[in-house]
Amino acid sequence: MSAEANTQARKDIPLISGLGRWVIAELSALRTAWRLWQGVCRSWRTVEWHAAIQQTHEVTNRSALLVFVVMAFTGAILIVQGGTQAQRIVGDLSPIGPAFLQLLIREFGPVITAFMIAARYGAGIAAELGSMKVTEQVDALRLAGAPPMSYLVLPRIYGGLLGMLPIIVFGSVVAYYAGAVTAFYGFGVGWDTYFSTSFVKLADVSVGVAKSLAFGIAVPLMSCDAGLNARGGAAGVGQATTRAVISSSVLVLFLDLVVGTLGYVLLG
């Protein structure tokens, strides 16, 4: 097909060619992210610990307000939904607290928190590294003998790895208590009935922790990749920010699926 006919075809079927272009862009993004991950595996010992601690502070302390607000709403929403459905189908509200705790540990705590970290911390990484890349500061670092891997990427990945678990635990606690208040005032579920851990097994906690650690690596990895591949001025930085949020969210969901399936098959 000649170039001209190709352009004509692109005009005729804009939706399909648009989707195709998107697939190609995503696949190439996946390739660069995989290369970055290989680089991380090769040189994980060379991390700058001071910077890593700073990044952990950024993940946990500075995202705390956002995560707490969102998790409080999540807890209230899930209890209202669960309570309404349980009244209708099961007719018994007593297992709502323990079942909610199990669902929170295994699923919603890690995923919703990781989404919020991706929106705040991941987008921040991409904007920061993106503008460094666009203004050629990354090259300047490399010239000065400071490899971007150990000064920029590894501290953020360690920060995510160290910071994600605590923020997920605190976020889940906030959601659990918000759920308790909603269950008490909305459905009249007593505190003693609600605060029971009878449904939670070691398997649930292990799946939750495994998810937290996986998300802690995934979000900074995809965001660093988006930032370091930013191209062309202020608009490029904006695009990198968008890409960071979307690709880390999709990777979070995908890892959720993988770890969840493994957890179900191996641990039950």
Added chain:
Amino acid sequence: MLRLVTNVGAVALNFVTETGGISLVLGRMFKRLFRMKIDGDEFFRSMRSYGEQSLLIIMLTAAFTGVIMVLQTAVYVKKFGVYDLVGWFAGFSTFREVAPLLIGLMFSGRVGANNCSELATMRITEQLDALRILALDVYELMILPRTLAMVLSMGILTVFGNLMAVLSGALSARLLFDLEYNTFFFSLFDRLQPEDYLIGIEKALVYGFVVAIISSHFGLNAQSGSRGVGRAVNAQVVACAVALFCVDYVMTSLIR
């Protein structure tokens, strides 16, 4: 201690400022809406580009969601043997809550962020001022048609997303614990009412509106300089996330 008070004050001031700005955008938009001044071309162009930008990503997200919801029931199915509740749980959690919310978050990260960065670039390069000099109204030309397009496309995308989630859920239930497709869909259709489905669509329409207003506000008020666009997009994503959860709570408790 003083730093804590300063921080709390700064957060509160910031919140009030942004809420005020968002209500200003809202008011100006409604003024044009009642006069029915909408640019039709821009509306159809935006509908198409939103579809291009987000259809695949949302189908992918929804497919993952369906599997994850079935995985959650798997634990109870094993414990209590309630095979006929799998379709119900996957259906009500996806339709009412998870699908609209996740699709809304993805939509704000993709479409909202694009809208925001476009408006921010126009603002920084003084194209918005140029429009005003030409006596053209940016609300009429861009914001209002885009808002309508976002509301409509969120509804359509959620319909697609729900379909993907149910199909992937049925498939994964079959693979994970040999649940017949019949049992899955029977419990889905038998135990759910049409309003369970419609509440999700209503939510999705409202989320589309929220994303449109917030992304337009942050784009129109971007700070100048090369970091302004990135910062506006970042603030937009965070504000959308908080607003979506907040609106979700209000809607969930108003219409059960």
